[in-house]
Amino acid sequence: MKILVDENMPYARELFSRTGQVLAVPGRPLPQRELEDADGLMVRSVTQVDEALLAGKPVKFVGTATAGTDHIDEAWLEQAGIAFSAAPGCNAIAVVEYVFSALLLLAERDGFALRDRTVGIVGVGNVGGRLQKRLEAWGVKTLLCDPPRADRGDAGDFRSLDALVAEADILTFHTPLFKEGPYKSWHLADAALLMALKPHAILINACRGPVVDNAALLEVLKMRRDLSVVLDVWEPEPALSLDLLDRVDIGTAHIAGYTLEGKARGTTQVFEAWCDFLGQPQQVPLSELLPTPEFSSVTLNGPLDQATLKRLAHLVYDVRRDDAPLRKVAAKPGEFDRLRKTYEERREWSSLEVICHDAETASLLNALGFCARLNNS
Numbered sequence: 001m002k003i004l005v006d007e008n009m010p011y012a013r014e015l016f017s018r019t020g021q022v023l024a025v026p027g028r029p030l031p032q033r034e035l036e037d038a039d040g041l042m043v044r045s046v047t048q049v050d051e052a053l054l055a056g057k058p059v060k061f062v063g064t065a066t067a068g069t070d071h072i073d074e075a076w077l078e079q080a081g082i083a084f085s086a087a088p089g090c091n092a093i094a095v096v097e098y099v100f101s102a103l104l105l106l107a108e109r110d111g112f113a114l115r116d117r118t119v120g121i122v123g124v125g126n127v128g129g130r131l132q133k134r135l136e137a138w139g140v141k142t143l144l145c146d147p148p149r150a151d152r153g154d155a156g157d158f159r160s161l162d163a164l165v166a167e168a169d170i171l172t173f174h175t176p177l178f179k180e181g182p183y184k185s186w187h188l189a190d191a192a193l194l195m196a197l198k199p200h201a202i203l204i205n206a207c208r209g210p211v212v213d214n215a216a217l218l219e220v221l222k223m224r225r226d227l228s229v230v231l232d233v234w235e236p237e238p239a240l241s242l243d244l245l246d247r248v249d250i251g252t253a254h255i256a257g258y259t260l261e262g263k264a265r266g267t268t269q270v271f272e273a274w275c276d277f278l279g280q281p282q283q284v285p286l287s288e289l290l291p292t293p294e295f296s297s298v299t300l301n302g303p304l305d306q307a308t309l310k311r312l313a314h315l316v317y318d319v320r321r322d323d324a325p326l327r328k329v330a331a332k333p334g335e336f337d338r339l340r341k342t343y344e345e346r347r348e349w350s351s352l353e354v355i356c357h358d359a360e361t362a363s364l365l366n367a368l369g370f371c372a373r374l375n376n377s
């Protein structure tokens, strides 16, 4: 049994080698000759998996250690009889914490209270749903737009995208990329939407680059200097527009989902699906894999205000650590992918135990995703 795994998939070698011979390969471009005798192929979002890649190859199972699946031609895999599994929700917490890190930074820079802003969430799935809960836990008003869920009759106060644009101070996109169909999300944020954003609005895209028309965004930013923009994803990648990068407030190399926990969950979800496919089910608890974090415990002695929340959040992850390196190297070919492959360890808020002196603060911190406990001494 030969299993190809993307080299940017932590723990893949040790897990998949329980079931066969593992070869770690670059995902972009994938060395095609290695597919000639491969039974399993485990990729990330940078590898297009379709007929052109796999026709005539012996691969029987494809796994992607990602939430997004727009790089996979699922219809072709199905008709070719190739099993497929993704990793839904694996890195949702990481994206939520990226968004929080960015918002807390912009709030401090521009001197506003998050609680005084309304956040419009477009796409209320694993990422958007968790973001809603954490923002509401902090007392921030949210507005939700998710036409597929609204059409399914899911509970929730779902609004139109136009309503969010009209009312939200912060608009954040968390949809899959659909190039066509009833829920097409390609260029969902087009020139008209961008021009209609409220004065001093903040636009965030941490889902897929083409959900925001990047050429239109560049033109709009030349006219609307009041807008603030956070982009983790670009149209296209890896050759993003340097002019656009110059004009955004925070720009990162598609790393919003890159916590160690998020990547490890991606690997274990796909590994477990592969084992099911082989008829040898296995469960891998994350605690078996993850190392001790750099900071594991702090004591909060005062009240939890926005400035304190920012310091706590940024102790675990400050988005500026990813913005500066991209600006430094973006003009050089290959550097976008190198930044992603050599990504320095990043953990989730839950890795930080926060010891508190009152139960209300502990409960709020837990609702925000930290691991809080009451100091009874």
Ligand SMILES: NC(=O)C1=CN([C@@H]2O[C@H](COP(=O)(O)OP(=O)(O)OC[C@H]3O[C@@H](n4cnc5c(N)ncnc54)[C@H](O)[C@@H]3O)[C@@H](O)[C@H]2O)C=CC1
Residues within 6 Å of the ligand: 067, 068, 069, 088, 089, 091, 092, 095, 122, 123, 124, 125, 126, 127, 128, 145, 146, 147, 148, 149, 174, 175, 176, 177, 178, 183, 184, 185, 206, 207, 208, 232, 233, 254, 255, 256, 257, 258
């Ligand atoms: N920057 C990064 O590192 C990461 C990016 N992503 C991207 O974010 C996307 C969302 O992630 P999850 O929340 O985990 O996916 P999910 O599938 O759990 O949720 C997506 C939600 O978007 C909704 N939706 C679909 N089409 C829509 C439309 N046209 N307008 C509004 N809502 C729509 C769906 O009904 C669903 O509720 C992924 O598909 C992926 O492309 C995900 C993880 C990491």
Ligand SMILES: O=C(O)C(=O)[C@H](O)COP(=O)(O)O
Residues within 6 Å of the ligand: 008, 043, 044, 045, 046, 065, 066, 067, 068, 069, 091, 254, 256, 257, 258
């Ligand atoms: O899960 C997703 O969807 C993502 O966007 C991933 O975080 C992207 O990471 P790579 O698969 O490109 O390493």
